[in-house]
Every structure is written in C-alpha cells, then in structure tokens.
Amino acid sequence: xxxxxxxxxxxxxxxxxxxxxxxxxxxxxxxxxxSSEPIKDLYTPDDSQDVDFFEDIGFPGEFPYTRGIHHNxxxxxxxTMRQFAGFGMAKDTNERFKYLLEHGQDGLSVAFDLPTLMGxxxxxxxxxxxxxxxxxxxxxxxxxxxxxxGIPLDxxxxxxxxxxPAAILLAFYICVAEKQGVPQEKLRGTLQNDILKxxxxxxEFIFPPEPSMRIIVDSVEYCTKHVPMWNTISIxxxxxxxxxxxxxxxxxxTLADGFAYVEACIERGLDIDEFAPRFSHFFNSHIDFFEEIxxxxxxxxxxxxxMRYKYxxxxxxxxxxxxxxxxxxxxxxxxxxENNIIRTxxxxxxxxxxxxxxxxxxxxxxxxALPSEYAAKIALRTQQIIAYETGVVNTIxxxxxxxxxxxxxxxxxxxxxxxxxxxxALGGVIPAIEKGFFQRDIAKxxxxxxxxxxxxxxxxxxxxxxxxxDEKLDIPILRIDEKVTKEQIDSLNKMKTGRNQVSVDESLxxxxxxxxxxxxxxxxxxxxxxxxxxxxxxxxxxxxxxxVYKEPIIF
Amino acid sequence: MEKKIxxxxxxxxxxxxxxxxKVIASALRDAGFEVIYSGxxxxxxxxxxxxxxxxxxxxxxxxxxxxxxxxxxxIKKLMEExxxxxxxxTGGGIIPPDDAKALEEQGTGKLFGPGSESGEIxxxxxxxxxxxxx
Numbered sequence: 043x044x045x046x047x048x049x050x051x052x053x054x055x056x057x058x059x060x061x062x063x064x065x066x067x068x069x070x071x072x073x074x075x076x077s078s079e080p081i082k083d084l085y086t087p088d089d090s091q092d093v094d095f096f097e098d099i100g101f102p103g104e105f106p107y108t109r110g111i112h113h114n115x116x117x118x119x120x121x122t123m124r125q126f127a128g129f130g131m132a133k134d135t136n137e138r139f140k141y142l143l144e145h146g147q148d149g150l151s152v153a154f155d156l157p158t159l160m161g162x163x164x165x166x167x168x169x170x171x172x173x174x175x176x177x178x179x180x181x182x183x184x185x186x187x188x189x190x191x192g193i194p195l196d197x198x199x200x201x202x203x204x205x206x207p208a209a210i211l212l213a214f215y216i217c218v219a220e221k222q223g224v225p226q227e228k229l230r231g232t233l234q235n236d237i238l239k240x241x242x243x244x245x246e247f248i249f250p251p252e253p254s255m256r257i258i259v260d261s262v263e264y265c266t267k268h269v270p271m272w273n274t275i276s277i278x279x280x281x282x283x284x285x286x287x288x289x290x291x292x293x294x295x296t297l298a299d300g301f302a303y304v305e306a307c308i309e310r311g312l313d314i315d316e317f318a319p320r321f322s323h324f325f326n327s328h329i330d331f332f333e334e335i336x337x338x339x340x341x342x343x344x345x346x347x348x349m350r351y352k353y354x355x356x357x358x359x360x361x362x363x364x365x366x367x368x369x370x371x372x373x374x375x376x377x378x379x380e381n382n383i384i385r386t387x388x389x390x391x392x393x394x395x396x397x398x399x400x401x402x403x404x405x406x407x408x409x410x411a412l413p414s415e416y417a418a419k420i421a422l423r424t425q426q427i428i429a430y431e432t433g434v435v436n437t438i439x440x441x442x443x444x445x446x447x448x449x450x451x452x453x454x455x456x457x458x459x460x461x462x463x464x465x466x467a468l469g470g471v472i473p474a475i476e477k478g479f480f481q482r483d484i485a486k487x488x489x490x491x492x493x494x495x496x497x498x499x500x501x502x503x504x505x506x507x508x509x510x511x512d513e514k515l516d517i518p519i520l521r522i523d524e525k526v527t528k529e530q531i532d533s534l535n536k537m538k539t540g541r542n543q544v545s546v547d548e549s550l551x552x553x554x555x556x557x558x559x560x561x562x563x564x565x566x567x568x569x570x571x572x573x574x575x576x577x578x579x580x581x582x583x584x585x586x587x588x589x590v591y592k593e594p595i596i597f
Numbered sequence: 598m599e600k601k602i603x604x605x606x607x608x609x610x611x612x613x614x615x616x617x618x619k620v621i622a623s624a625l626r627d628a629g630f631e632v633i634y635s636g637x638x639x640x641x642x643x644x645x646x647x648x649x650x651x652x653x654x655x656x657x658x659x660x661x662x663x664x665x666x667x668x669x670x671x672i673k674k675l676m677e678e679x680x681x682x683x684x685x686x687t688g689g690g691i692i693p694p695d696d697a698k699a700l701e702e703q704g705t706g707k708l709f710g711p712g713s714e715s716g717e718i719x720x721x722x723x724x725x726x727x728x729x730x731x
Contacts, residue, residue: 156612171667176662286616492715596619597618597623
C-alpha cells in the first residue's frame, strides 16, 4: 500500500473525527471488550497497514492458516456437533448418548464425575456426594463396557474429558473396542489429557507436574505407534478462560502449554511430524464476538509459525491448529435463564466464524444444574440453525480483510508473544506454575471482571440491569437420583467379588515396576484394565511412587 | 480497634472450581475481614478442624460440583458436635433455589447463587456477626 494513500486516509480520518466530535457525543459507556481491551470507534486501512495479505492472511488450507485449516472449510464438511454429556451411572449416560445420536449429533463427548476425574473410586469416603453428580461414574472397565453398550466404536468418534487419569480411561476404551472386535488402529476420538491447565485453572491434579508430564508423553508415544487416528492431547484454554482469564491470556497460556508438550515429546525422542498431527486444541467462545473470532485466527497463525520455524516440523499436518470450541459457561446467568440461549447462539456463531472443527453449545440451565434433556436439545438445535439456516457457512473466513478484525488479530498475536517471553523468562511453563504466575494473573482478571460488574461498568442483562422483580426459577432442573451412589458402590463390590484377585495384584505390581523403571505405562494400564483393577487402585499405586501435588495458595 | 471478622473460605470435596471462592476471599479481605482460604480438595473434617483452630466467626463454602446436599449438612453436623453453635455456615455455588431453601431450613445460613454481588455477602456476614457474636 503506498504511503500517499495511507496519508490521505489518516488525514481524512482526522477531519472525520473532528466532525464527529462537533456533531455527536458518544454515550457514557466503556467501549471495551469482555477482556477489558479498549476498542476504537472506527478502523481504517492504517490500522491494519502492518498486515501483509500473503504472509499474514493468505488462503484457507494454506500456511499460516489464519483463514482456516481446510481449503473448503464448511463447504466441505460442517463442524462436528459434539455435546458433552454424562451423569449418574454408566447405564444412564448410555441412554443419553443414544438419545443425542438419534437427534443428529455426530460424535460423543463423555463427562466423567469428580471421583473418576480425581482418580478415586466411588466407595472412597472422599467421593461422598459426588458419585455421578457432575458426570458419569466410572470405576473400572466393567462400567466402561456399559457406557458404550450398543455403540459401535468403529463408527463413532468419542471425546473424553479427563486429565490426571486420562491414560487409564484410554486403556478402558481400547479394551471395550477390543471386546467389540474393533482393533485400536481404527479408534477415532480425543483424550483431553492436558495436565498443565489443571495446575493453572481446572485444578483436577493428582501428581506433581513432572511425573504427570511423563504419563502424558507415555500415552502420546503409545498412540503414535498403536492408535494412530486418536487425538492424544486436547490442549485446553477453555478452563483457563472459565477460571477468569482474558482472551489473550487464554490464547497465550494455552499455546504455551501446547508448546511445552511438543518440547517434552521431542525430549523423549519422538518425531514431531509423527505426534504433532494428533494434537488438537480446545478453546472457549465467550460473549465478545469480534475478540473471539480474532483469537481463533491468531491462534492458528501463531501455532503454524512456531511449529514450522521454531520446532522445525515439516509435515503440514503438524502446522495446522485444529480445535474444538465450547461456548462460555461463565457468561451464563442464573437470572432469566432463557436468555442464555441467545448468549450461547452468539458465542457459537463466533466459534463457527472462527473456523472451529467441533462445537459444544451450553444449555440454558447450566448455572443451576447439569442440563435437562429439554435444555440439551435446544443447545444442539442452536448449532443446527447456525449450520442450516443462517448462511454463515457459505463463504470462508468472511471477516478477513476487515480493518478491525485484522488489527485485532495482529494485536492478539503480539500480546501472546509478549506472554511467551515472560513465561520463558520464568524458566518455562512448569516453573511458572510453581511460582504461581498463571494462577495470579487469572485470579486478578477474575476479580477485575467481578468488580466491573458490581460497579456497573459492565452490564449483564438480568444480573445488574434489566432485572425482573421477584423472579422465580421456572425451568426443569435435572436431579441425580440419590440412589446412584449406593447402586454404584453395590455394582463396584459385585464386580470386585467376581474378578480374579491374583491377576489384579499381578497387574498392579507390574504397574508399580514400570513407574519405577521408567518404561511406558500404557501397556501396564491396559493389563490392569483387563484384570478389572479399578481406577482408584491404579492411581493409589502411582501416588506412592510419584507423590501428590499441593498447590500454592493464591487469592 | 474493632475486632476483625474472621472467615474461613472453604472448598470441600473434590471440586476444583475455585474462581468464585478466590474472588469472594479477596473481596472479603479488601472489605477488612481476616480471611483464611482452605485450599482445594478438603474433607468436611479438615474444614471444621481448620475453622476451630483459626477461631473463625464464619465458614463460607463454595460448591459447584452438585455435592451441596451432602457436604453442607455434614459440615453443619460436625460443627454442632464441636460446639460451634455461634459460627455461621454460609456459602454459594451451583445450588438450585429449592436445595438452598432445604439447606437453610436445616440450619445453614443464606446461600448465594450465580449473579450474587460481594456487597450483599459482606453485608449479610457483618449483620449476622453483629447479631450473633459477642
């Protein structure tokens, strides 16, 4: 772009702004994003003058993938509509899975209960009150067999949201498939398996960071050889954002975690072009429409450049940032819950315009309980309306070239790079976790957001504006039957009496040996699974070997 | 000098959602309270023991895991066993209004759901302490 042209734009913008100030007055409001980033009243070519079309924007399916990872994006295939579900016992969730598949959902996504996520069995005193409440209760392979009963694992892809005990659940999945006659080479799905964000955001950690990283690299190494279509890690910003971070923090911390996994796998001696194509990402889509779209575009560009130039990946598949999106649970309100349908629709559309590969839309009732069937269906329908009615899928990356969008995308990239420098200066992601760096920044952002709401600098409809007098909650609420705990414990005890205790003990001993001698733990988890050892039994063995993590207290 | 109100902000059970607990803990601290944050993954026994050791006026529990109908009554019972009848048990999280009502009828203090402001919580605690702690 020649300078004469830009000079003219800048000169005319100055005149326009003077005229604007003479003739009009902006409302008394703060024009900032949901992350408190100030936004200008108008963007013109000079705001995006640093953007080079060929280097920074380019074409879909081509480096640096700012416009999307596929040449045809949604003109080829729509995103996968993947609703996260799980509650009660395995048989309850199995029914919900079948219901969702009957209503046009493409893939499964399992929510586990907290005992499962934390590696304790349902009969452990720590599990009291939590069995089956925020996900499905899984204690052993026996439960997993019920969970996928009648669901052909060679035809469906499954995402499993689990981290500390992720490798164990993958072992269960491999065993269920084997029983169905499906070889592990054919399995498609995703394991979240992202421990780093547990220390900074979701807080479902068990072991200290170093041994946790070892288990993850073990699972990546195993899948690269034996389960080649499996997405081994879903590097997640979702929880970082839910914990209160800004959009830039979500972007930077998530990508930094991903690069830490890349480095750990390289250190193990794995070939980047063999493991990196199976890494995927998982982002939040919050309520600030343009900021979110810019975040997704910036994420693809940063990732592609680093994977290619810093880590030397040569396979194009290693450069492409594939991601799942979930709308922001933290943007939903308990007040006038029906309004959450609208919030979720805007957030989902930002995810689609940002080029997501799969999407979960939250249900209107999630600030009160797990979704009812009624609410879950509306959430799925929201995606179908975006896909089939709105027309946003017709053209690829429609915001490209917008002065505003390109300048915002650039700014997010720059700010993320600044964070990478700060993390490097602290010695990398794990030392930064141990120093509380991420936790402190996230807590600060969360507090700021709450203060803005309380000061009414930020308005949330139904919460601090447009409130309804004497509002009564009038939506169906899903209740988990209190009998679940007892039934689950009974079923666990019954399973234990029927198994061969000698093989259980033998497989657990071998797991302990492997933990000590540094050999890959995955084959050991599979053997334990086949002997019907429970998650708690396996994790307890590893707790003795690896220790447990205590986090620094920061608030 | 007026005695500072002492509050234990607690996370009981396996729930790791600590955004709300930390926001409230820091807001109470800024409002002049003495705040102790339990950290994550505490058992009811650990919470009550810490409250006793720290001689707090108030226990504020944050529960987003759905385990509130188990954890609040259990902690209340342990408090009664330890003679902590002049200590307020309050809290918040993902708690449907019917459950909050049922817990309040069983002797738990007011529970604060999504969208609550720290100002209401601060005022409620100050008022309760003024009326119930001498």
